[in-house]
Amino acid sequence: MLKAERHKYIMTRLIEDQKVVTTDLALALDLSEDTIRRDLNELDNKNLLEKVYGGAIQSAEKPADVFDIVIAAEEEKKKIVTKALSLLHDGQVIIMSGGSTNLVFAKLIPSDLKATIYTYSLPIAMQLSQHPNIDLIFIGGKMQKNAMVTIGMDVIQVLSKIKADICFIGASSINVKQGLTEVGYEVSIVKKAMIESSDKVVSMFASSKLNTKMPHIVCDLNQLDTIVTDLDPEDLRLEEYRKLGVFIL
Template identity: 65%
Template sequence: MLKRERHQYIMNKFQEVEKINTIDLAQELKISEDTIRRDFNELNNKGLINKVYGAAFLVKDKPNNVFDIKIINEDRKIIVGQKALSFLSEGQVIIMSGGTTNLSFCKLIPIDFSATIYTYSLPIAMQLSQHPNIELIFIGGKLQKKAMVTIGIDVIQVLSKIKADICFLGVSSLDLNQGLTEMGYEVSVVKKEMIKASGKVVALTTSDKINGKMMHKVCGLEQLHAVITDLNPNSPKIKSFVDAGLNVF
């Protein structure tokens, strides 16, 4: 079992129990206790669990972020974020859109990860500011107070000059025929420019946003390198997307 799979197994196990013992889990997975301790240490450093001597507990009452934003379905968004980590590489130039799924993803990024990240999301910028090896560029502009993201011509002008390796795109709605759609026109325009500026576009979405449509189109599915969800790729809800040739994780 790969490390990423073990971490997912541990987080899933906390849906059934409140405490996991190091020895019991090592026997269950038929691996060494030292391996389990390293896994616990990494999950503890990411703020997902509380590690104690010989065991670990799930973190339940942690602050969401510096703005105390309530993250709905955070457990699902953590699953999405854990899958998205495999798309990170040292030294990348990254564009990060707003949204609480991307915010949950940012909380999981290793503290020593090195990259250049552009974002127009104030909460995400504050979260990433804790990473000493990330060169963080916050794209200023008119602040949309509800979503805490910047919009407008200033944002578009900055994005038009960027050549990014990858864009992690938050999703409001995803439909097989309509692709990605947004409720707000200005945000849809910003996201279109993010896509133009990026070599790869990876959409992060929870299952409740799949098969939905909003007023303003962002892009078609053919413009996405991959879609990451909290579902198993064999789930009936996303079978049509897989059948259409989309990379779904």
């Protein structure tokens, strides 16, 4: 992976997670921790992030209003999620995980869609609360503050009782061998429960997450029905995923 590609990946993860951990980045990119530290030093020197012990945090100040959420690369994410709007139909029971791509998706759900949506993401719940025809169920539990999602047994118990038609699940990382993987164990367990409760599983993510990995497995590729990226579905970078039977939008 070229340095520019590594830097782009690091900044994408930083914006989405508000922090990055050196060991996690090294694992995801299959590089040495020394290489990651050099990259973080360079980005810190450019004032693009603030290097701290064990990783880095965002250098920009957070919005004064905690719910005034800035979505990085929002226009690019709109191009991704617009492809998935065709998967929505009246009467569906839907589960949505957290993440900025799913938040953009929530913003674009047509106002005339009549569906029931479960989510454990506070920003997505707030967005969908403005939708005139969505029956919204927010799943409460212990709040993971950096991502503003709920986690823990309370969430898993609710998910286990849902019979959903489709779920839209965010991806921290994806590769052919490990499938979907996550940075945090608790989030990975919640996503497993989400998948188990859904007839169809759709994952939407930027192509920078292709062929990367995190410590905690969410699911194998054969558990995904559809993946949606910013790439053309026939792009060669998606060939191995197609061969494994995943439908690509």
